Amino acid sequence: MILRLAFASLMARALTVGMTILAIALSVALFLAVEKVRTGAKASFADTISGTDLIVGARSGSVQLLLYSVFRIGNATNNISWQSYRDIAGRDEIDWIVPISLGDSHRQFRVMGTTSGFFEHYRYRGGRMLEIGQGHGLDDLYDAVIGAEVAATLGYDVGDPIIVSHGVASFTHHDDQPFRVAGIVERTGTPVDRTVIVSLEAIEAIHVDWQTGARTPGAPTPVDDIRQMDLTPDAITAALIGMNSRLQIFGLQRWINTYPEEPLLAILPGVALQELWQIVGIAERALIGVSVMVVVTALLGMMAMIFSSLDERRREMAIWRAMGARPVTILGLLVLEAALMAALGAALGMVILYGGLVVAQPWIDAAYGLWLPISVPSARELVVLALVIGAAALASLLPALRAYRLSLADGMMVRT
Amino acid sequence: MTRTLTSLAAICLALPAAAQETRDLGAHEHGVSTVEIAVENGMLEIDILSPGVDIVGFEYEASTPEDKDAVEAAIRQFLDPESIVTLPDAAGCRLTEVLAHLHTGDHDHDEGDHDHDHDHAEGEDHDHAEDESGGHSEFHASYAFACEDEAALTTIGFPFFELFGNAREIDVQYVTASGAGAAELASDAAELTLE
Structure with a gap:
């Protein structure tokens, strides 16, 4: 009523x-x-990275390492030497390890050097794998796999040439060694969408004629010669690690964090994220x-x-x-x-x-x-x-x- | 007044053959223990690192009988996991491994050339005078449990705080099937919730 x-x-x-x-x-x-x-x-x-147990980088802050290695925000303070990387990769507890190398760019997008293991092991949104919608993965030295947003923004299709720039927001280009779009990754809603992925060797290859940050004068080394070279990198930016057992994560983390030969930092992505939330x-x-x-x-x-x-x-x-x-x-x-x-x-x-x-x-x-x-x-x-x-x-x-x-x-x- | 002490220990690792010196400063915060928890396939592992000051009130090398007794009693406490952590009964966890010992900070420190920077709060009632030669010491305990029902491991309590009055805070890091996370526990909020 x-x-x-x-x-x-x-x-x-x-x-x-x-x-x-x-x-x-x-x-x-x-x-x-x-x-x-x-x-x-x-x-x-939180969905951007799953299935990765540890991220290793140069010793800095855990939030910083997470941001530059996974979210491509900010820059690395330092690199990891290839020797340290080999040492870590040789540990028995490790199921897989994927090196990543950052620092170059294409237009407004970051270029990431990695191995095909990245496509195999990177997981997002609760365990989903990256899917290459068109084309294929990194087969040739000059193959580049681009994210969905890179393709959409720049209008790239499989087979298009890509010139990588030296550094981020720079005017020097690696135009002597053009890449070719080999594949386009389906949209993920992660920073992978905005990344140009090339092989680790390719990052090394485009810097063959470069010394201390500038191109050495003279004719560029012919591409055929570069293909014959040993393109093992001297250093990488970070590495993603998957463990055999969760129970060994903290042990390996301690081992890496106290690695005497080089100051390294290993973080658990989930823990670093929580630290980030505390700041935010x-x-x-x-x-x-x-x-x-x-x-x-x-x-x-x-x-x-x-x-x-x-x-x-x-x-x-x-x-x-x-x-x-x-x-x-x-x-x-x-x-x-x-x-x-x-x-x-x-x-x-x-x-x-x-x-x-x-x-x-x-x-x-x-x-x-x-x-x-x-x-x-x-x-x-x-x-x-x-x-x-x-x-x-x-x-x-x-x-x-x-x-x-x-x-x-x-x-x-x-x-x- | 809070008696939390913050200090830095300088640990020098001399590499004689290479004639190269590595200086490495590890953080060591009094009042704050760190705990690492990992769960997989019914196996639960808990690692605890506590500053000596939190547990026995000093960090110099125990020399008097009283000090030695205190360290021994503390280690005995750590060897009894039930007084340190409480697990949900529903999880049905049985202890499979336990280990507790004291890390002293002054091994390999004969050079005597390392920095030692203490920043003591006022009202400090511990005697650190004998600490000259030593670094910091830490109690380290690790437990392994086999649990029948991993899913029932939703909370972990820390009666640890009741045992050691100087312990103010625990920084927890954990990895479970649902991912990794971190939490801060204090004596008035001594229970960890695992998602």
């Missing part, structure tokens, strides 16, 4: 109530969207704080709306009282109205959120490599919604108490 009354009362003031509901809906949608992006970004980062946590909390404030603002707006509506409803309230409604009923009616508005706002907010997700999901994935899953609202989201409705009811108590006290006298008095 009172529910119907409350509903009818809201309908009677459809415009102001509608605006209030919209404000609540938008604030709720914003809050939930921030949550989605936050958890989605985390999941996306401050910004995350700020984002949550802002979106909470937006919800609070919307609720305050609702409260102001109820306050001002009291004025226009003083007659209505007085008639309720005259007809025998107890002050508590008036209070209950107002609180119920507020809760109804918040509930409608929350529901509309969910609709906006999921509608927005459906529309924006492919675009966000393509533009930012961020996959936001459309899933049933989590328990956490439902708790947030319940909190918003509860807070609305609580906020409406203030105007409701005012009506509770004044309803009779105020409504009966004739104002001039």
Whole structure:
């Protein structure tokens, strides 16, 4: 009965109530969207590397090593000598080890030298393998396999030539030794999409005529001669390791971290990621704080709306009282109205959120490599919604108490 | 006032034949123990490294009978895993291996040319005067368990804190079937949750 009354009362003031509901809906949608992006970004980062037990690089910070080796963010402070790499690769605990060599680029994309083992062992999104959609893997010395985004942005097809630039954002090109697009990796939503992959030997080959960062003068070494050379690299940037047994991870990590011949660092990707989240946590909390404030603002707006509506409803309230409604009923009616508005706002907010997700999901994935899953609202989201409705009811108590006290006298008095 | 001490130990490894010197500074933070946990196929391995100060209150080489007794008692504590870690009963874990010993920091330190930098907090009531020749010492314990139900290993408690009042924090790293992670435990939040 009172529910119907409350509903009818809201309908009677459809415009102001509608605006209030919209404000609540938008604030709720914003809050939930921030949550989605936050958890989605985390999941996306966590999904980028799986199945790799340890990452080895020069000794620096674990977050830094993770960022440059997996996410191609920032640069390595140092390299690992090939000898140390061989030493680590010779350990019995190791199931596989994949060296990677970074430092060169093609247009805005990084070039990564590695072995075919990378395609075999690299896993993302809970164990998925890289798939070469068109063409094939690294067969020839001058084969390059490119990520889906490289192909899409630069319009490359299998067979197209690629010239690798020396360093990142540089004007010197390795134009004497052009590569050929051998394959294109299916879209993964990981940094692999934005990477040009060549063989480790190829990285060595294009630097044959280079000494201390500059090309040596004179005619370039003919390609046929280079093919005959021993192209074992002197150094690599990092290596990904898979272990035979998880139980040996910490042991090998300690062995690498105390390797006396060279300062090395071995990290567990999951642990380094968590360290990264601790750093990002401050910004995350700020984002949550802002979106909470937006919800609070919307609720305050609702409260102001109820306050001002009291004025226009003083007659209505007085008639309720005259007809025998107890002050508590008036209070209950107002609180119920507020809760109804918040509930409608929350529901509309969910609709906006999921509608927005459906529309924006492919675009966000393509533009930012961020996959936001459309899933049933989590328990956490439902708790947030319940909190918003509860807070609305609580906020409406203030105007409701005012009506509770004044309803009779105020409504009966004739104002001039 | 927190009595957490931070200090650095300088460990010099002299390579005489090559006449080349490697200087390597390892971090050693008083009050903070590190724990590594790995789970695979029902096998659970736990490794604990604790600064000597946390456990017995000193890090110099035990010379007096009291000090030696303290070290021995501590090692005995470590040899009893139940007083250090609590595993869920549902997991049905049986101890298969236990090892505990004290690493002292002053082996191969006869050169006497290494830096030693102590940064003591005020109110320090330990006597480090005899610490001149020694580096830091660490207790190391490792446990191996065979568990019937690996999936039931959801939490690991650390009664360790109740035993050693100087221990403030444990930095945990773990690897399970669902991946690797890290956590920080403190005496008032001494339970690790494994996903």
